Amino acid sequence: MCNTEKHSETSTRLIVAMFLFIGVLFTIASLSRTQQIVNVDVERIDPISTLDCHRRLYTYRVTQRDENGKECWDTLSVLSCWGRCDSNEISDWRFPYKKSSHPVCVHYGRNKALAVLRHCEEGALPSAARYEYLEAAGCRCQACSSSDTSCEGLRYRPHRSQPDFIGFGNK
Structure with a gap:
């Protein structure tokens, strides 16, 4: 050469x-x-005495599978809304003989976030490690809108507390 x-x-x-x-x-x-560590301005809240709607950090174990069934998982902390809202009823002479106002604590704006799940089965595709989710940008009390919130209450959703009824149980 x-x-x-x-x-x-x-x-x-x-x-x-x-x-x-x-x-x-x-x-x-x-x-x-x-995967930055985010310093969140979430004040310390006394859950017994507060009558406000706040952002709160919840921690979940998330899992996601790729198209081959290989799984990735991690523990993720997400900002969501929690708290109480002032509700009231005023008597009225017309049926149903009351005027009700029952606002709920809901997201006031959402931010899209991305996490890279750190634990994956061998052979999992990189797409299974990318986990996208929404976080609360803020929270406020407002009338419940079924377009983005479950407004029915627990008694109308038995599948939430007993998943066997809709086929998710171990049989």
Whole structure:
């Protein structure tokens, strides 16, 4: 081999190595952006005495499967709404003989968030590790809207407390 061929081969290898290095850096940078520790301005709330609607940090174990059935999982903390809202009823001479106002504590704006699940079965596709979810940007008391909130109450949703009724039990 002559010197020009050696130089050309070395240059090609150097360029390939640089592209691989840059690709690894971009991957690490994107992972670090999606898994930041977020300092949340959630004040300490006394659940017994509060009569307000607040954002609260809830922690869940989330799982997600890829199209091959391989699973990824992690523990995730999500901002959601919690609290009490002032409700009232005023008597009225017309049926049903009252005017009711029963607002509920709901999200006032939502932010889309992304987490990269840290624990995956061997052979799981990268798409199974990307978990997208919504967080509460703020919370407020307002009339319940069934377009984005379950307004019925627990007595109308037996499947929430007893999943066997709709086929999710162990038989």
